[in-house]
Amino acid sequence: MRGKHPPLPKRARMAREIEVGRILSDHPNAMPVWDAGADGKWFVMPKAQAVATECLEDLKDPAALRDLVESLCSVLTAAHGIQAPGSPHGWVHRDIKPSNVLRLDGRWVLADWGIARRPPGQTTHPQRTRVGVSMGSEGFAAPELSIDAHRAGPSADVYSLGQLIGWAVTGRIPQQNIPLIPDSGPWRVVVREATRTDPSRRPATVRAFLDLIAQEIDTPSVPPVVQAETLRDALNAGAANAAEELVALAATHPDDAALYCDVLLTIDPEALIPALMADAPRALEIVRAMPELLGTHRSTERGEVDAVILWLFTVAHHAADAAQLDLLEESCNGAFAWDALWDQWTPQDKIRPWLRTLTGDAAGSVAGALRDHPDCARHFSSLANELRVDHRIRSAVSPPSPGSAGTAGST
Known part of the structure; x- marks a missing residue:
């Protein structure tokens, strides 16, 4: 100064x-x-x-x-x-x-x-700002x-x-x-x-x-479900890479029930199979999330349970053909868990003939999933006496013999 x-x-x-x-x-x-x-x-x-x-x-x-x-x-x-x-x-x-x-x-x-x-209460000379x-x-x-x-x-x-x-x-x-x-x-x-x-x-x-x-x-971020709807429409219109982008989007948002249940379930899973089979880690994320999200954002209905089981069954079918056993087992676990709870006849009518065709490693993987879900396995007990069905599948769906539980307990 x-x-x-x-x-x-x-x-x-x-x-x-x-x-x-x-x-x-x-x-x-x-x-x-x-x-x-x-x-x-x-x-x-x-x-x-x-x-x-x-x-x-x-x-x-x-x-x-x-x-x-x-x-x-x-x-x-x-x-x-x-x-x-x-x-x-x-x-x-x-x-x-x-x-x-x-x-x-x-x-x-x-x-x-x-x-x-100054902060209120610390004024040194109030008259300066009267x-x-x-x-x-x-x-x-x-x-x-x-x-x-x-x-x-x-x-x-x-x-x-x-x-x-x-x-x-x-x-x-x-x-x-x-x-x-x-x-x-x-x-x-x-x-x-x-x-x-x-x-x-x-x-x-x-x-x-x-x-x-x-x-x-700022440009607001587009919600994943809206992105998925756009990709679904592009997929239906025959756009290249739409399936791959949908798979990547779904795998990135495994907690988005609307994306899975309102969009992914409305898509013919066959249209996504090539993209799923080409990216096993992402496919695993999706088939693990799908059954877990069902019923989390609205009341569960039989039609939606059917859709989830059939969606997972389609993936399991192709995973078995491609010998992708991890994906096969994860898909079956999700489908069988819901079938055990709801006893869904429509999916069972598609799964039963498929079980008759399984052999080799695929039969072993599916039999293991059935054993993990006995309440589902009993829905396919009629296969236990079909000699052309793989022995592991027959064993997994066979009703427990009388007294077996007691014997196991005494052992």
Whole structure:
């Protein structure tokens, strides 16, 4: 500060800037204070490479503007969070404008905390912000800063951020208490909501402001079930790779009941078999998830149980032909578990003749699955006396002989 005896308000402003600069010195988006005089008449900060006013053309790029806004929000979140016990908020900047936003070593930093509002309860000189004394910079300052700046909270900084965005998008300097809302584009709603005259109608916190930005600007992720519906339609239309993409999607979301039960079950499993057989790990994920998801997002119905058992049976049939025993066993375990619970005749009528055809390793794998699900195995007990059926299948479906349980127990 110049002069031997600088005015007290200027000294207080300098002291406040030093204080906040030191408090936030470790934050990458705050202009740090490196050194300061004991009397608060001078301080040292790094020299920035540019001021936001010099970067207006660069800020036409939405990504560049988003980076600037998020950088400011980051440091403001930290400042607003430095609260005294019982205080509703911490430090409020009250003078956010392009000339106080600097480019330092490849990042944006916020400077000039000279008129920052201390956390409630820590005010050192209330008369400096008495009612009727305007604070902040014209056009960027929130309306309440010209009425009762002492009561201004974080939403005042949100207003200034909105005006700064309006300045960057339109290239115009805002007028006092008149929101600078872009004519169109994704930032329009953001600026409109941030610059409401009534502070209670703005996003109350920087976090809420960031949520608003994300809501208006980010492309929402498409729910997996919607992606699956699109791929199903493409598959039905004969699109190449649609089956592979569906298999990959389902394997990635093994907890999405809607994807499995509302989409995958509506697809003829034969259309997916080539993709499933070509990717055994993903096929295992899918056949493991399918029976587990049935009934988790709505009441279970017999028609849906039938569909799941037949879907898994189709996979099992092809897995047996391809000698993919892990996939065969997993498919049978899921199908047999539901058949044991529901005794579904329609799937049984398809499974029974298939069991008659099994030989070799496939017969051994399926017999093991039947033994693991005795309540399902008994539905196929009629095969026990068919001599052309593999002996392991016949053994697995044979009713226990009288007294066998007691004998096993005594042993």
